[in-house]
Amino acid sequence: MIHGPCERRNSNSPCLVDGKCSKGFPKKFQNETATNEDGYPTYQRRNLEPVTLGKHRIDNSWVVPYNPYLSLRYNCHINIEICASVKSVKYLFKYVFKGNDWTNVNFKVEVQTCFDSRYVSSPEAIWRIFRFDKHQQSHPIMRLAVHLKGEQTVLYRPDLESVSRALQQHQDTTLTAWFNMNQENDAARVYKYTEIPEHFVFSQKDRKCLPRKAGFGKTTGRMYPISIGDTKRYFLRLILLHVPGATCFEFLKPVNGVQYDTYFQAAKAQGLTTDENIWDDTLADAAGAAMPRNLRDLFAYICIYSGLTDMSSLWNNHKTSLIDDFVKKKKNGHFFSHECNLCESYALRDIQDVLMTHGKRCNGFSLQIPLADLLIQFNDGTNVQLIYLFILFNNFYIPTNVGNISSVYIKQNLATGFTIIA
Known part of the structure; x- marks a missing residue:
């Protein structure tokens, strides 16, 4: 199984984002397989003599991880990766148990700030229809x-x-x-x-x-x-x-x-609230099962009730878990990294939203202030920032100045909430 090739050899490859391969090809050569902190191994890749494939010379750095037996058994391309860490297992199995998918749509209105909705995906529906086992138990x-x-x-x-x-x-x-x-x-x-x-x-x-x-x-x-x-x-x-x-x-x-x-x-x-180790253990335990958005809510409430005024070390210790979902998302053609200020700002914005309900802000806990003018991301992947909101009647318009959208028409249904038509 060969990836691409892409980048300079094929600038039209669908895997390219900002001129770089989103799948990380070509891979580096190395003598031994090694695991990293994210649980995705870097496999042994010998620097062998390239071979000609079509019009390209391909070496071992373009080979997709595979299992020869499975490829031969099913006569198709099968990408095989090893889940070797707790973090990988968490993301492999937790989607069966994490509950329904949720979406928060925020409006700058005082009466109604968000909608509580339920979404059942196709994999979840099939899993429940066929009554697959959801868990196994080793200890009572x-x-x-x-x-x-x-x-x-x-x-x-x-x-x-x-x-x-x-x-x-x-x-x-x-x-x-x-x-x-x-x-x-x-x-x-x-x-x-x-x-x-x-x-x-x-x-x-x-x-x-x-x-x-x-x-x-x-x-x-x-x-x-x-x-x-x-x-x-x-x-x-x-x-x-x-x-x-x-x-x-x-x-x-x-x-x-x-x-x-x-x-x-x-x-x-008793010193249980001001002992930073208590909260450090709390976040570490929660990270094993909770989604990043839930972890950010927990972090915000720890800021409010712990009595600590400097949360910077706690943030740095658990930043990887707190921004993990933003790291894995693509926004405006940019792939986040754990050192990216933008994805940290999105996480800190969620934390500050909770803090503001109690009259507090991030800078009161020695945390970085989120970047201004961050966009609201809707479920369909479109970023829309609602600048002004003028409620006239049950049906009203929202003037905007984002992209080529001049206004958003919203029809209010008293039974089901708002229906948005751009």
Whole structure:
């Protein structure tokens, strides 16, 4: 399998962007296969004698990675690449689980700033129609509840039991059962909440934690993830990660003899919010599963609630994950790199949009101010910047000064939102 050739040998090749091959050909010669930080190996390429192919002399630098057996077996061209890092596996499998595709269309109107829509792609539809397996499980996972006092979720069947009976029998969760166990069993108070499943079993029937018969199990405890926007539960969860042997909700608020009113104040007094390592671990854990846009929202909320004023080192440590989607996109014929100021500005703009809802900006956290006049990218790949917006009636015009678009006609449908016709 031969790529091209392109560049100077064929200036009309569809792979060329700004005169350079978007696929990275010709490849460099090297004696051994090596992996890099992005997980895409650079394969062994010997500097062999070129051969004549048509009107071109082709050497080993133009050969596309392939598997001879598969090419012979299926009698076609098959490009084979090796996924050798966690990052590659993340992008290989996460699209099955990341949820529906989303699009944010922002308008400069105060009443309605964006639309919440759902898009089901063809691969996702086929995957669900044929009921393909979505995951495999190696170790048992015990989900640990995180809720405020008196705000636990109670599930019941109305055709089998009344509300009062359900509240009486199912009011204890894994969290309240942990509190109750610590009140009765002093030996259990050495364990943190997430360590309990390794040593105890939560009985669904009795709604209490019972010691494991084998003494120790392979069950892993996982608390439900909480958005940092839900500050009460988020900082409760943060404290639960570090405090062992709690006997009640009130047990978690005193720090060094001082009683605090909120979990945020208690976490701050323990140094959990101002410890940059905590937030560094938080972003590192989230990067294993979350999409870059979700990571940017998380980063913004960390800026707001952490109490840190210098976020530059945290930004530099996780910049690769925060701008990863922009790095892989093509805008205006430009392929982004991790050192590109433009893709950093797009990421910082998303972060600043969240910060501004709380009256803050990037420069308040020692972060670079996003470049001005960044374009809004719509789903179809067209960049449109809405400069002025004059709402007259339900149907109105938006004058613009971008490219050859003189105006955009928008018809408002009260049931479904806006329909845009350029």
